[in-house]
Amino acid sequence: MHQFIAGLPKAELHVHLEGTLEPEHCLALAQRNGISLEHKTPESLIRSYDFCDLSSFLKVYYSGIRVLVTEQDFFELAFRYFQRAASDGVVYVEVFFDPQAHTMRGIPFDVIIQGIHRAQCEARTALGLESNLIMCFLRDQSAESASEHLTMSMPFNDWIVGVGLDSDEKNNPPSKFAKVFSDARDQGYQLTMHCDVNQVNTLDHIRECLDLIKVDRIDHGLNCLEDDQLCSALVERGIGLTICPVSNRFVVQSLTSDAIRSLLQKGVKVTVNSDDPAYFRAYINENLMALIDEGGFTKEDIKRLMTNAFEIAWLPGRLKAKYL
Ligand code: HPA
Ligand code: ZN
Numbered sequence: 099m100h101q102f103i104a105g106l107p108k109a110e111l112h113v114h115l116e117g118t119l120e121p122e123h124c125l126a127l128a129q130r131n132g133i134s135l136e137h138k139t140p141e142s143l144i145r146s147y148d149f150c151d152l153s154s155f156l157k158v159y160y161s162g163i164r165v166l167v168t169e170q171d172f173f174e175l176a177f178r179y180f181q182r183a184a185s186d187g188v189v190y191v192e193v194f195f196d197p198q199a200h201t202m203r204g205i206p207f208d209v210i211i212q213g214i215h216r217a218q219c220e221a222r223t224a225l226g227l228e229s230n231l232i233m234c235f236l237r238d239q240s241a242e243s244a245s246e247h248l249t250m251s252m253p254f255n256d257w258i259v260g261v262g263l264d265s266d267e268k269n270n271p272p273s274k275f276a277k278v279f280s281d282a283r284d285q286g287y288q289l290t291m292h293c294d295v296n297q298v299n300t301l302d303h304i305r306e307c308l309d310l311i312k313v314d315r316i317d318h319g320l321n322c323l324e325d326d327q328l329c330s331a332l333v334e335r336g337i338g339l340t341i342c343p344v345s346n347r348f349v350v351q352s353l354t355s356d357a358i359r360s361l362l363q364k365g366v367k368v369t370v371n372s373d374d375p376a377y378f379r380a381y382i383n384e385n386l387m388a389l390i391d392e393g394g395f396t397k398e399d400i401k402r403l404m405t406n407a408f409e410i411a412w413l414p415g416r417l418k419a420k421y422l
Contacts, residue, residue: 102397103386107421109190109407110183110371110382112317112340114234114264115214116163116196117374118179127165127174135165147377149348152294156266159377163199172213180221180229186383189421190228190411194262197247198236207250215257230259230412232290235278237263237270244278252285259412260288262317267297272306279311288412290315290340295350301325308337315340315410320357322366333365338410342373343388344380355393362402369407 121140128135137143149155166172176193183191193214200210214231221227233251235244251258261282263275272279272291279289293303293316300321307313308331319339322328332339339361346354361368370389375381380388386403389395408421 099390099397100387103383103390103400104187106187106400106404107189108187108382108404109369109411109421110188111192111315111338111369111407111411112194112342112371112373113179113191114159114194114196114374115176115179116166116199117159118182118376119162119166119175120178120376123174123178124162124165127167127171131165131167131171133165133167135161144379147379149377150351152297152349153266153268155349155374155377159374160199162377163196164203166200167205169209169213169216172210173217176214176217177220180217180225180227182381184221184225184227186381188227188382190408190413192230192232192259192412194232194234194264196234196236196264197250198239198243201247201250202239207247208254211251211254211257215254218257228413228417231257232260232262232288233258234262234264235275236265237274237292238266241275241278244275245281248278248282248285255285255287258287260290260314262289263291264317267292267294267300267303269298271299271303272311276310279313283312288315289313290317292317293319293321295320295346295354301328304328308332308335313337314412318342318346320346320354320361320368323357323360329361329364329366332367336367336410338367338369338406340369340371342371342378343385343393344378345373347388348378353388353392355389355395358389358403359393359395359399362399367406367410368403369410370403 121143343353
């Protein structure tokens with residue numbers, strides 16, 4: 099099974115670039131940029147990755163982000179992730195980045211995106227890995243801040259395929275961002291939003307995503323299983339869910355393999371992804387192996403999940419055909 103998973107050409111659609119910051123790299127960047135960290139060794143950092151819910155995770159995630167300062171830092175972060183992904187058999191990836199988490203520390207938008215874009219170009223030529231970039235807005239920041247970042251992105255809109263919404267979901271519903279997502283749509287961006295598992299009002303958030311924002315995809319979103327009408331709407335509209343099993347195990351103490359199986363059976367286009375692999379200590383192959391080892395998934399199930407990923411990828415049809 100390991101060989102099958104490793105050899106399968108894969109697409110990943112839900113991975114936060116800042117969540118790929120490995121502890122060794124975090125410590126090296128802290129030293130290079132003169133930033134003091136509470137933890138001084140990789141082992142000590144890893145011991146601090148002890149999350150029980152979304153907010154305890156986000157605290158550690160934002161603390162790690164502070165070490166990213168220069169264009170070269172963003173290049174290295176992205177290129178290292180691309181190297182790992184390519185060696186895991188990923189052929190296409192859509193990566194999220196969180197510009198507000200950097201601009202609020204005084205890092206210019208163009209420094210962030212130039213570094214990431216340079217890594218994408220090098221990954222294409224040196225690793226044969228195709229990638230696209232999704233700009234996420236932090237939902238615990240204001241809608242005005244999101245709009246300002248949409249404007250900042252416009253000179254680089256050829257480098258960005260879509261916008262997403264992440265960070266702390268509590269009291270930050272999709273409707274708060276209706277205007278900026280509508281503007282993003284007008285600018286030609288694809289739309290997705292996180293509806294993390296078991297959040298307060300999660301079904302309302304999923305409904306708003308579908309009926310108000312009219313998203314193209316939902317990140318997580320597996321609570322839709324609690325409402326047959328929601329599942330039917332997802333199937334009818336061909337809206338995919340990007341699910342992250344090991345992330346779920348950290349955040350809601352379950353791999354959610356039964357839910358993933360039910361979604362597959364209902365014909366919802368579910369996919370498997372790593373979310374924040376450096377923090378959850380599991381890249382895409384480990385997520386797939388967990389479904390096989392602990393969830394009883396078969397090779398056919400895994401192939402279906404991966405076909406779903408290529409089908410809902412934000413790639414032009416002629417490029418998609420290469421993978422399907
Ligand atoms: N959920 C919400 N926001 C995030 C996540 C996540 O898993 N990772 C990075 N930002
Ligand atoms: Zn996520």
